[in-house]
Amino acid sequence: MPADKIEEYADGLCYTDLMAGYYLGAPDEVMQAIGDYSAWFFVWDDRHDRHIVHRRPLAWDRLRTGLHTALDRPHEHLRHEDPLVAGLADSVLRFHRFLPGTWNTRFARHFHAVIDAYDREFRNRSEGHVPTVQEYLDLRRLTFAHWIWTDLLEPCAGIELPESVRKHPAYRRAALLSQEFAAWYNDLCSLPKEIAGDEVHNLGISLIVHEGLTLEEAVVEIRRRIENCVTDFLVAERDALRFADGLADGTVRGKELSLAVRACVANMRNWFSSVYWFHHESGRYRVDSWEDRSTPPYVDNEAAGGK
Template sequence: MFQCLNRSPSRFTLPDLTAVTEPVFKLRTNPRQEQAYRNIKQWFKDLRVYPEAKERKFLSHAFDLYAGLSFPDADVEHLETCIAFFLWAFSFDDLSDEGEFQSKPDRVQVGVDISMEVLNHPELPPPKFKYAAMLHDIWRRFRSTASPGACNRFKKAVESWMKSQVEQAANRSWNTVPSVDEFIILRRRTIGGEIVEAMVEYSLDIKIPEHVWDHPVLVGLSRAAIDIMTWPNDLCSFNKEQADGDLQNLVFCVMLEQNVDLQSAVDIVTKMLATRVDDYVTLKAQMPSFGSEVDVELATYFKALEHYVQGTVVWYYESPRYFRGMDVT
C-alpha cells in the first residue's frame, strides 16, 4: 500500500502558495496585535499548560502574528479572545497530533467529553483539565458579545471539530489513509473550519440571520474558503508530519490514491488549490441579495473571512511551527 512513499525523493519544491491565493484573498495586519498579545500571553502562562521549556517553544510559533494577520479589524478585546482561541486550539490539537494522545482515540475522547461539558454547562467552575479550562474562558468571552446564532454555530463547530480529532486519532492508530475525497471532508472538520467562521463573526460582532447560512452559494463559499486555508497547511506541514510518521495529510492521500511520487503529489495539490480559488470567485459572483442590511453584513463577513484565509496562508510560512531553522524565501 505504501510503496510510492518508499520511492519519494529526500526533498521537494514547494511553490509560493501565498501567490496562488493573493489575487483574491488580501493581506492586512492588526495594529493592536502586540497590545492584545501581552495580556493573553500571561493568561496562558498562568494556566501552566506546559513545562517552561515546552511552553517557550510553543509560544515561539507566533500565534500573535497569526491573529494579527487573520483578524486585522478586531478591537483589542476581541483580538485577545482570538489569540486565546489559537492557543487553545493548537495546544489541544497537538495532544492528538504529536502529544500524549497521539493514536489514542480513547484518551482523546475523554478530553472531548470534559470539554463538551464546558460548552453545555458554562455556569459551572472551570475544570482541572487545562485545555478545557482554556475553552471555559474563551466560551465566556465569546458569549459576552456574539449573536445567539454565532454562539450556536461556535458550539456545534467545536463539537464537530472535537469528534474529528477522535476520528483522526483512530485513523492514526489503525494506520488508515482515507481516499482523497473522504480526507477533504474530514479535513474541513479537523482544521476547525466552522469554528474559524464563527470566530470571524465574533471578531466584528457580525449579525446575519440564521436562514442565510443555509443558502447553497454560502455553503459552497464556506467549503471553498476552508479548503483554501487548509490545503496549504498540508503542504507546509508535510515535512513535519512525515517526520512524526503521521500519514493524515492530503499530500499522502494523493500519493497513495494516484500512485505518484512526492513532488508530483505536491504539484497536484497546488493545482487543486488554484482551482479552488477559482471556485470561490465563481461562487462569490453568484451571491444573491438578502436585502440591503443583510448584504452589508455579508460583505463585511466575507471581507473578514478573506483576510483570515490569506493571513493563515502567510502565517504558515512565517511560523517556525512548520519551517523552524529554515530560510523560507
C-alpha cells in the same frame, strides 16, 4: 510548553498574528478572545498528537469527554484540573458575551463535531488507517474546523447572520473555498513533518497511498487544488458581494445585513493572505531546523497530557 519553551518559542509561532490578519475590523475584545482561542486550538492539536504518538487512548478519552462537557457547561469547568479543558471553558464563556444564544448554540454544535472528528483521526492514526482522498477531504473540513472559523466572522461584524444568509449558496461557497485553501495549504506545509512522523492524515499521504502518486506528483496535485481555490474564490467572491448588495432592500435591517455580509466576505479574502504569511513565518513549520523532523522542539514530548 514548559516556561522556558514559552519564553523561547511562543512569539515565533505567530498563532495570534494569524487571527489578527483574518478578522480585520473586529472589536478589541472580540479579537483578543479569538486570538486566545486560536492559541488554545494549536495547543489542543499538539496534545492530541502526543496522545497518539505515545499511545495514550485513556488520556485522550478523558480529554475528549472533558471538552464535550466544558462546551455544554463552561461555568462548571473554569477551574478544571486540566488546563486545556479550563481554557476551552474560558473561551466559550467569552464568546457567549458577543452574540445571541442562538449563535452560542450553533458554535457549540459545530465544535462538538470537531471534537468527534479529532476522535476519528485518533482512531485512524492509532490503527494506521489512511483515509481515501474523499474520506479525508470530508473529515478535514471538520478537523480544520471550517465552520468554526466561519462562525467567528459574525462577532467580528457585530451581528448574527440569519440562516437564510449563512446557507445561501453564494455566501457558503465563498466561505468554504477560503477554508479549503487554508486546510490544503496547511497540508502542503505540514507534509514533511507528517511523513517523518508516519502520519496518515494529510491530503498528500492519501494521494500517495490511494491514487498511486509519487511524493513529487502529490505535491503538484495539492498545489493545483490550492491554486484552484484561489481562482474559484475570485468568482465566488463576486457572487457573494452581489448577494450582499441584494440584501440592501431599503430597510434598516437590509442595510445592516448587507454591510455585515460584505465585512464577512472581505475577511474570507483576508484568510488567503494571512494563512500564506503564517505558514512561512511561524516556527511551527520550519521542520528542516528541527533535530527530529516529526516533533516540534517546543513540545514537551513526554509530559504533555499525562501518561
